Amino acid sequence: MRIGWATPFNIRSAVGKFSQIVCEELHARGHEVEVIRIESGAELDIDSIETELQVVGAAECDVAAYDAFVVNFGNHAPYHAQLVTLLAKRSPIGIFHDMEMRDFQWGLQHRHQLHLPLLVGIEPELAAKDLGDLVDPDARALLATLAALTCGAILHGPHYRATISAYCPGPVEVIPLCFPDMGTKRDTKPLKPGLRVTIFGVISDYKQPGRVIEALALLRPRFGHVELHLAGTAEDRVREVLVAQTKRLGLKPPLFHGYVSEESLQNIIEGSHAVCCLRYPVTEGGSASLVTALFRARPLIVSDIASYSMVPDELAYKVSYGDDPADLADALSDIFADQTAADARAAMAREWASDRFSAPAYVDAIEPMLGSNVRHALTKVARQLVPAVTTPGQEPIITAVNAFAEVLDWMEASQK
Secondary structure (H helix, E strand, O other), rough: OEEEEOOOOOOOHHHHHHHHHHHHHHHHHOOOEEEEEEOOHHHHHHHHHHOOOOOEEOOOOHHOOOOEEEEEOOOOOHHHOOOOHHHHOOOOOEEEOOOOOHHHHHHHHHHOOOOOOOOOOOOHHHHHOOOOOOOOOOHHHHHHHHHHHHOOEEEHHHHHHHHHHHOOOEEEEEOOOOOOOOOOOOOOOOOOEEEEEEEOOEOOHHHHHHHHHHHHHHHHHHHOOOOEEEEEEEEHHHHHHHHHHHHHHOOOOOEEEEEOOOOHHHHHHHOOOEEOOOOOOEEEEEHHHHHHHOOOOOEEEEOOOHHHOOOOOOOOEOOOOOHHHHHHHHHHHHHHHHHHHHHHHHHHHHHEEEHHOOHHHHHHHHHEEEEEEEEHHHHHHHHHHHHHHOOOOOOOOOHHHHHHHHHHHHHHHOOO
16 A cells, blocks of 8 residues: 655654654555655754655645555644645545644744635534533634544544544544654663652643642652752743742752753653653643653653543552642652552553554554545545535535535445
């Protein structure tokens, strides 16, 4: 099978690293895979991930030539902007890495002066529905529109499936994110004296460093000073707020590492007594940070929500989805008080993660979708007939659109 795989593919992109191991696994199984880079501007100049696969630009590929066409959706326009030109040519199987896509929309408008239109009538239609997932109501219309442009969708958690399923014309599957173990294999070193907690990735409010600081303040009478390591880029505003918070609570400021290499990140995580992988609100589908933390075999604290809740209870310490520092302090206390038991739990978590988040497991799950072209055929017909239901000014003729939709529904039903 000839597969076109549209993705950012630079060395700083988590989606790119994900795509590399999935595409190389597909290639190992006999598929011909062409990676299509969809970054824009300066991001196209970031070094490409090394691979023996064919890598082409979005402007160079012929989307009609692929047996299966896959597009990776993410909420960062500089890394994903060129997917828009590909969507205009063919309906793909969409891999939705984020359920919040408004930063992508904003980036298209302000960086490229591109306006992404929403489905006609989508906002009042959604207002009358109760889909019951975690998608922000103000972000739902955009996510639904993107889903409608695909012929099938892959999600990395169940928490945004209702919205995608309601508008994607093809199959929708929840498949746990896979991600490479970026660390080197080596013997575990004894932890250095003192207690350390780490948060890594882009350090922002939604990763809840402030909640961790509040929890450490609660634990100070029992455990004394605990170092908080923040490994990843952080805006000056975030730094200032966190330093002020620690000062107000009588704590030492966090250690800001900034952007670090994979080797340095591994050292920081492995030198930690606990790793916090918290989110509020949840905006992504799956979490590369979660997988990375599990691979490093350190005691892990997660929010009990979305894809994080899919980790078995006996393998991670779970806290509420919110901003309460009390249950987080309890989890940290359990880890600090019995580090041996916490380390044993982390070791079991690594064994579980090595299979759960592997490329072979991921490809086993997506191959059936790649081999089905029924929905692609229907979406291709729909695109070809759009001129018949629009005015010369490309405005939809609502009565014609409704009748056209009924015909497409009948055609889809007849294929089942």
